[in-house]
Amino acid sequence: MVDRTPLIRATAMPADTNPYGGVFGGWLMGQMGLACGSFASRHSGGKAILVAADEVRFPGAMAVGDELSVYVELLRQGRTSLRLKAEAIGRERDGDKETVVASGEFTFVALDENNRPRLIAAEEVTDG
Numbered sequence: 001m002v003d004r005t006p007l008i009r010a011t012a013m014p015a016d017t018n019p020y021g022g023v024f025g026g027w028l029m030g031q032m033g034l035a036c037g038s039f040a041s042r043h044s045g046g047k048a049i050l051v052a053a054d055e056v057r058f059p060g061a062m063a064v065g066d067e068l069s070v071y072v073e074l075l076r077q078g079r080t081s082l083r084l085k086a087e088a089i090g091r092e093r094d095g096d097k098e099t100v101v102a103s104g105e106f107t108f109v110a111l112d113e114n115n116r117p118r119l120i121a122a123e124e125v126t127d128g
């Protein structure tokens with residue numbers, strides 16, 4: 001796999017399963033949301049909240065005990081918003097085999113102390 005740093009890593013636990021015993025898609029969406037939220041707050045230097053989730057896909061499956069890594073990249077920076085791409089990759093618990101299990105595009109809006117959209121500084125465009 002490409003050498004890059006994940007925003008978060010988490011191990012899928014029994015409570016994270018769907019009624020069929022596989023890992024729940026909602027848990028995967030939540031992990032992608034957490035990773036993108038972390039990126040958005042750090043990049044914008046303050047509060048940033050989710051306004052849209054698009055292009056969500058679940059191309060593969062993972063099992064309880066497998067380790068999830070979520071990678072985030074900045075697709076577009078607007079005046080007050082950030083569109084982020086998340087890729088979630090599962091690694092089998094007892095080995096190195098990796099599978100892309102989910103991906104999606106998440107839009108966050110930076111907010112000020114009155115919870116109104118806040119301008120994101122231009123010099124932060126090049127930050128990761």
Ligand SMILES: CC(=O)SCCNC(=O)CCNC(=O)[C@H](O)C(C)(C)COP(=O)(O)OP(=O)(O)OC[C@H]1O[C@@H](n2cnc3c(N)ncnc32)[C@H](O)[C@@H]1OP(=O)(O)O
Nearest residue numbers: 049050051052077078079080081082107108109115116117
């Ligand atoms: C319901 C939940 O709990 S979900 C999780 C937590 N999220 C929330 O609570 C969000 C609730 N939403 C809100 O409070 C409002 O939508 C706000 C304050 C974030 C934005 O208010 P708006 O009146 O839409 O603000 P405004 O029209 O100025 O848009 C702000 C930016 O968000 C972008 N935006 C707003 N809605 C969307 C959307 N659905 N998709 C993509 N971008 C969007 C706009 O394009 C704009 O971007 P830009 O400044 O970079 O050009």
